[in-house]
Amino acid sequence: MVDIQNMSFGYRRHSPLLQNVQLSLSRGHIYGLLGKNGAGKSTLLKNMVGLAFPQAGQCLIDGVSAQRRLPSVLEEVYFLAEELYVPALTAAQFVANTAGFYPRFRQEELTRYLHEFEVPAHAVLSKFSFGQQKKFMIAFALATNTSLLVMDEPTNGLDIPSKAQFRRIMASALTEERCMIISTHQVRDLDSLIDTVVVLHDGQIALNHSLDQLTEQLTFATLPATDTTPVLYAEDSVRGRQAIVPNATGAYSRVDLELLFNAATSGSSTLLPFLKQPSYAQPV
Amino acid sequence: MHNLFSFRRFGRLFRKHTAEHLREYLMGAAVLFGGILVVMLALSLLQGGSMNADVQTIFFVLFLLAAGTFFTSTVFQQFGSKNRAIAALCLPASTLEKYLVGWLYSFMLFLLVYVPVFYLANSIVLLLFNTTDNYHEAVGLFSGEHRPYSAFYIYAVLHAVMLIGAIAFEKAHFVKTAFVFFGILGVLTLLNFQVLKTIFGSELALSFPFNELRFSTTHSFYTVGLPDEQTQWVGLAFAVLTLLFWAAAYARLREKQV
Numbered sequence: 001m002v003d004i005q006n007m008s009f010g011y012r013r014h015s016p017l018l019q020n021v022q023l024s025l026s027r028g029h030i031y032g033l034l035g036k037n038g039a040g041k042s043t044l045l046k047n048m049v050g051l052a053f054p055q056a057g058q059c060l061i062d063g064v065s066a067q068r069r070l071p072s073v074l075e076e077v078y079f080l081a082e083e084l085y086v087p088a089l090t091a092a093q094f095v096a097n098t099a100g101f102y103p104r105f106r107q108e109e110l111t112r113y114l115h116e117f118e119v120p121a122h123a124v125l126s127k128f129s130f131g132q133q134k135k136f137m138i139a140f141a142l143a144t145n146t147s148l149l150v151m152d153e154p155t156n157g158l159d160i161p162s163k164a165q166f167r168r169i170m171a172s173a174l175t176e177e178r179c180m181i182i183s184t185h186q187v188r189d190l191d192s193l194i195d196t197v198v199v200l201h202d203g204q205i206a207l208n209h210s211l212d213q214l215t216e217q218l219t220f221a222t223l224p225a226t227d228t229t230p231v232l233y234a235e236d237s238v239r240g241r242q243a244i245v246p247n248a249t250g251a252y253s254r255v256d257l258e259l260l261f262n263a264a265t266s267g268s269s270t271l272l273p274f275l276k277q278p279s280y281a282q283p284v
Numbered sequence: 285m286h287n288l289f290s291f292r293r294f295g296r297l298f299r300k301h302t303a304e305h306l307r308e309y310l311m312g313a314a315v316l317f318g319g320i321l322v323v324m325l326a327l328s329l330l331q332g333g334s335m336n337a338d339v340q341t342i343f344f345v346l347f348l349l350a351a352g353t354f355f356t357s358t359v360f361q362q363f364g365s366k367n368r369a370i371a372a373l374c375l376p377a378s379t380l381e382k383y384l385v386g387w388l389y390s391f392m393l394f395l396l397v398y399v400p401v402f403y404l405a406n407s408i409v410l411l412l413f414n415t416t417d418n419y420h421e422a423v424g425l426f427s428g429e430h431r432p433y434s435a436f437y438i439y440a441v442l443h444a445v446m447l448i449g450a451i452a453f454e455k456a457h458f459v460k461t462a463f464v465f466f467g468i469l470g471v472l473t474l475l476n477f478q479v480l481k482t483i484f485g486s487e488l489a490l491s492f493p494f495n496e497l498r499f500s501t502t503h504s505f506y507t508v509g510l511p512d513e514q515t516q517w518v519g520l521a522f523a524v525l526t527l528l529f530w531a532a533a534y535a536r537l538r539e540k541q542v
Contacts, residue, residue: 074376
């Protein structure tokens with residue numbers, strides 16, 4: 001679906017923000033794009049959908065360069081930016097004037113999502129609170145049924161119940177024909193939602209693994225402070241020593257996204273090389 | 285071809301643009317009408333009678349250029365701010381269709397609205413100030429004597445310039461474009477004048493590009509210009525320039541990044 005080949009980009013020519021990025025994203029997956037503030041997540045997404053043009057390399061969507069912004073490609077892409085723009089129209093008017101651009105738009109799905117999000121369908125969008133605008137646009141984005149759905153910090157501005165609704169709705173909207181990418185710096189918002197983690201760090205893709213691969217290779221555990229087991233990465237916390245260790249037994253452990261993210265961006269010299277090795281873990 | 289232009293998609297985009305901007309455009313037309321009316325009423329009041337065709341033509345041209353260029357500077361405002369530009373650029377329509385909606389509104393539709401608005405305001409003023417002693421007809425749009433329609437050609441050039449600015453700048457489009465336009469015009473005039481001076485000597489009067497030049501010798505004063513039958517080439521140069529600027533605005537939109 002998305003193929004990024006040796007892509008470099010910078011807002012100034014001699015200070016690249018992204019360097020030689022290689023990334024392939026497939027249908028049927030929800031990707032979580034994680035990175036620190038200013039790591040270039042939004043920039044990567046903009047390059048991906050053709051809103052910014054790579055200085056080197058290319059971003060392809062189904063084999064077509066995204067920067068050409070062809071209508072046939074844009075019909076299959078929905079990009080939900082962090083900062084939204086909604087016109088001074090009612091939700092119904094907005095849908096009447098915009099839905100026609102997306103061939104697979106489904107009104108009944110929009111109605112269902114809006115109902116779940118508790119967003120009124122006939123009020124003026126610009127009069128909504130930011131959170132309601134965001135929920136409306138998330139619902140609209142999902143109802144377009146585009147093959148590629150890219151969301152930049154979609155949970156910013158959502159209250160706690162809405163974040164749970166968001167995760168539920170997103171999970172229900174994933175199909176085999178669809179590729180979803182969600183960028184965030186609030187890793188907990190992606191818990192139980194994504195199936196692949198992509199970490200952007202120092203202008204490059206530091207990590208790109210499915211949760212299945214990660215649980216197969218790693219164990220996330222809380223160790224006693226006195227435990228001297230060799231770890232790939234560890235942090236002290238009030239509960240003890242939060243650690244990532246090699247999964248020697250093949251036993252399942254839940255991926256701690258925050259710990260994984262910290263490990264991938266901390267400059268840990270053991271975790272990332274370990275993940276690049278072939279996995280030899282034996283099933284239990 | 286389907287990716288370059290589709291009538292169906294263009295119609296949809298036109299309807300969307302209209303739905304999102306109709307209210308502000310109607311308000312703009314009302315403000316324009318009010319502005320023309322107030323200015324022409326005030327002037328008629330000051331001079332104590334209705335205005336003749338010459339003055340009406342001047343106002344027709346001035347209001348056309350001022351309102352038209354200002355309106356054009358706003359017609360691509362959806363590509364200005366970051367969040368609006370993202371929504372506009374990601375909308376599944378071709379760049380040509382997005383460009384043509386702006387072009388159509390700011391050129392064709394603006395002129396179609398401007399002409400009746402001006403003539404309505406002008407007619408009201410004439411109605412109020414015409415007397416048997418001081419009676420003036422409304423100047424004809426295609427009057428051979430006053431030629432108000434010739435302002436459409438000037439508007440086309442300025443429209444093309446303003447359209448580039450409307451896309452190139454993210455805010456304060458009108459002021460920034462006018463600043464750059466007059467800056468470039470000033471530099472070009474200066475360079476043109478210096479070149480002419482080296483050819484014709486230091487007694488050259490200030491001359492503008494695409495215009496005749498005047499200089500004097502000890503006993504004589506000369507005006508050098510194109511023969512009448514060749515002046516149409518100057519018009520053609522401006523037409524080509526206009527087309528180039530329109531094309532440049534389209535190219536700028538294609539290259540627009542957020």
